[in-house]
Amino acid sequence: xxxxxxxxxxPVAFRDSAYPTASPSPHEGELFYNSSSGAxxxxxxxxxxxxxxxxxxxxxxxxxxxxxxxxxxxxxxxxGGANSAANELYNGxxxxxxxxxxxxxxxxxxxxxxxxxLACGGVGGLALTEKWDGxxxxxSGDLxxxxxxxxxxxxxxxxxxxxxxxxxxxxxxxxxxDGxxxxxxGNVNSARDNVADxxxxxxALxxxxxxxxxxxxxxxxxxxxxxxxxEIAEINTARRSLDAGGTTDSALAFGGAANGALTESWNGSxxxxxxxxxxxxxxxxxxxxxxxxxxxxxxxxxxDVVSTEEWSFAHAVKTIDVS
Numbered sequence: 001x002x003x004x005x006x007x008x009x010x011p012v013a014f015r016d017s018a019y020p021t022a023s024p025s026p027h028e029g030e031l032f033y034n035s036s037s038g039a040x041x042x043x044x045x046x047x048x049x050x051x052x053x054x055x056x057x058x059x060x061x062x063x064x065x066x067x068x069x070x071x072x073x074x075x076x077x078x079x080g081g082a083n084s085a086a087n088e089l090y091n092g093x094x095x096x097x098x099x100x101x102x103x104x105x106x107x108x109x110x111x112x113x114x115x116x117x118l119a120c121g122g123v124g125g126l127a128l129t130e131k132w133d134g135x136x137x138x139x140s141g142d143l144x145x146x147x148x149x150x151x152x153x154x155x156x157x158x159x160x161x162x163x164x165x166x167x168x169x170x171x172x173x174x175x176x177x178d179g180x181x182x183x184x185x186g187n188v189n190s191a192r193d194n195v196a197d198x199x200x201x202x203x204a205l206x207x208x209x210x211x212x213x214x215x216x217x218x219x220x221x222x223x224x225x226x227x228x229x230x231e232i233a234e235i236n237t238a239r240r241s242l243d244a245g246g247t248t249d250s251a252l253a254f255g256g257a258a259n260g261a262l263t264e265s266w267n268g269s270x271x272x273x274x275x276x277x278x279x280x281x282x283x284x285x286x287x288x289x290x291x292x293x294x295x296x297x298x299x300x301x302x303x304d305v306v307s308t309e310e311w312s313f314a315h316a317v318k319t320i321d322v323s
Contacts, residue, residue: 012040019043021314023294028315040322043315048252048265049275053297053308054094058086061302064110065243065285066117066132068295069310073098073114073132074285076122078106079304083124087137089114090297090308099136103128107194109152109161111289116156118177121147121164129177131156141181145173149241151197151206153289158201160185160224163209165193170211174224176201188229190220196244198251200290202226205266207253210240217258221271223248235264235271245287245296252296252311257282260301263311265293281305 013032019025023046031042056074063077063084070092077084085104088095101119108122117132126146130137143161150164150171159177163170170191175182188206195209204224210217219238222229235253242256251266252274260280264271281301288295296311 018317019315021317023313023315025315031320037319040320042318042320044318046313046315047274048263048294048311048313050263050277050298050309050311052278053092053299053310054090055306055308056095056300057088057097057306058084059304059306060084060086060106060300061281061283061304062106062108062123063285063300064108064119064122065287065297065299066110066112066119066289067114068288068291069297070295071114072286072297072299073110073117074299075101075110075117075119075132076105076108077285077300087132090299095308102130102137102139105148107149107283109150109164110285111152111154111159111197112156118152118154118156118159120152120159120161120177121150123148126167129182131179140179141177144175144182144184145171147171147173149193149195149209151195151204153197153199153204154201160201160204162197162204162224163188163192163195163206174229186224186228188222189231190218190222192218192220194240194257196242196253196256196287198244198246198253198287198289199224199248203248205244205248205251207244208235208239208242208256215240233270236273237262237264241282241284241302243284243286243298245289245291246293247290250293252287252293254286254296254298254311255281255284255301257302277309279305279307279309 060077105124284301
């Protein structure tokens with residue numbers, strides 16, 4: 001006698017543990033049976049949150065930063081009203097003092113990694129460029145346009161500096177660094193200072209800031225493609241003296257004067273407000289230029305903040321009650 005079988009629905013994956021929760025995940029929303037817990041589970045939408053890290057040894061604002069969450073430098077800034085040359089290295093849990101900048105300065109540009117960092121411009125050294133090799137700072141070619149409170153991105157051999165405050169006022173100038181000298185490239189569309197930045201030399205973001213007259217606070221965002229700057233979707237809340245990190249496809253903008261706890265996430269087409277910083281702060285350091293959105297870090301800030309916060313972005317494992 002003939003028999004037949006009818007199968008309905010979609011097969012459920014059988015696993016001995018949960019799917020990895022790191023974002024992004026191809027398994028978002030996928031139902032599976034976890035044999036180790038004896039439960040049906042799925043990966044929920046990825047969400048982000050800030051958690052507390054180790055305190056800086058010297059609380060300061062207007063400082064530069066280079067690296068990622070588990071290996072980052074914090075250098076320069078203003079401490080108790082005095083320009084600082086301090087340089088500290090974070091290992092993912094605590095900060096250690098390492099060799100200082102050659103020139104004390106604040107609201108400077110910072111980018112690169114914890115072993116190959118770039119410090120450029122800033123009050124106290126408007127044209128100066130220094131390179132960090134993992135143990136000491138060496139002076140390199142000066143910026144063509146003196147500036148502070150500007151954006152910077154890239155590496156010690158492929159960097160870019162843009163916008164900021166110059167002796168004649170806010171500047172539209174942008175210039176790239178090849179490891180020894182700076183070359184002027186295409187101007188930004190809107191002259192401004194106290195901006196945030198993300199990305200690399202050929203693909204960068206310029207976020208927020210202030211413009212004259214009256215230091216009007218902006219929500220403008222521009223994207224650099226290696227040749228020209230294009231205005232793209234604005235951040236939801238206009239602000240200045242904020243920080244940012246990530247790439248042109250996945251970035252995080254956080255902190256800022258007057259709106260110092262707000263955090264917004266960029267997915268390549270729109271900005272979305274996400275979890276706030278625990279400690280509101282402007283003129284902070286942090287970011288992860290050109291690296292994963294999930295590796296962002298925030299440290300220091302006004303007034304002489306010592307605290308550090310680490311951003312995590314992951315999928316929550318959800319359990320389904322079938323009893």
